[in-house]
Amino acid sequence: DIVMTQSPDSLAVSLGERATIDCKSSQTVLFISNNKNYLAWYQQKPGQPPKLLISWASTRESGVPDRFSGSGSGTDFTLTITSLQADDVAVYYCQQYYTTPRTFGQGTKVEIK
Amino acid sequence: EVQLVESGGGWVQPGGSLRLSCAASGFTFSSYEMNWVRQTPGKGLEWLSYISGSGNTIYYADSVKGRFTISRDNAKKSLYLQMNSLRAEDTAVYYCAREEMATTYGYWGQGTLVTVSS
Numbered sequence: 001d002i003v004m005t006q007s008p009d010s011l012a013v014s015l016g017e018r019a020t021i022d023c024k025s026s027q028t029v030l031f032i033s034n035n036k037n038y039l040a041w042y043q044q045k046p047g048q049p050p051k052l053l054i055s056w057a058s059t060r061e062s063g064v065p066d067r068f069s070g071s072g073s074g075t076d077f078t079l080t081i082t083s084l085q086a087d088d089v090a091v092y093y094c095q096q097y098y099t100t101p102r103t104f105g106q107g108t109k110v111e112i113k
Numbered sequence: 114e115v116q117l118v119e120s121g122g123g124w125v126q127p128g129g130s131l132r133l134s135c136a137a138s139g140f141t142f143s144s145y146e147m148n149w150v151r152q153t154p155g156k157g158l159e160w161l162s163y164i165s166g167s168g169n170t171i172y173y174a175d176s177v178k179g180r181f182t183i184s185r186d187n188a189k190k191s192l193y194l195q196m197n198s199l200r201a202e203d204t205a206v207y208y209c210a211r212e213e214m215a216t217t218y219g220y221w222g223q224g225t226l227v228t229v230s231s
Binding site for chain 2: 038040042048049050051052055061093095097100101102103104105106107
């Protein structure tokens with residue numbers, strides 16, 4: 001199974017500042033034949049199910065604010081929230097869909113400082 | 114509007130059984146692969162099982178293989194998870210999730226809580 005490891009486990013950021021979350025996979029999730037990274041980011045607010053934010057490592061889903069961006073390739077990925085808003089308080093998860101079983105990172109809790 | 118609504122959770126003793134259901138609406142159910150994912154405070158999000166649109170292809174996580182059975186009824190637009198031989202470590206919130214063309218989980222239900230305890 002591909003192990004997904006996120007860092008940090010939690011972070012506190014001031015409103016309007018940048019939040020950066022890293023995700024590392026135990027093996028590549030880059031499919032060479034189409035040059036696509038099979039990596040997604042989800043946001044989960046308290047009492048709600050996860051919500052898909054980003055697919056293919058860097059493609060925002062419809063309606064996701066452009067302050068959310070994803071980057072990286074191969075085994076190392078980053079979710080960046082520029083100018084953190086109060087509504088962004090949540091736990092963020094990375095997930096690989098390169099192979100079955102699909103696996104998730106342990107989550108990163110983002111709070112307001 | 115896509116909606117997924119789980120039901121069937123509750124309290125059960127170790128060794129017992131439960132059947133979860135997920136009612137789908139707002140999309141052509143038979144055209145989509147579906148999954149069950151659970152969440153615990155300790156293990157986070159854990160994929161459990163996958164079923165193709167036709168129901169002909171099924172996968173399970175090792176942790177539930179032989180104990181859980183996924184199925185679907187496309188006429189009723191419903192997904193099911195039969196859970197047998199339940200253990201304390203199966204205590205979790207169980208979500209059904211729609212898979213987007215063999216990639217991500219684009220839509221999730223609100224979840225149903227399963228508690229396994231004596």
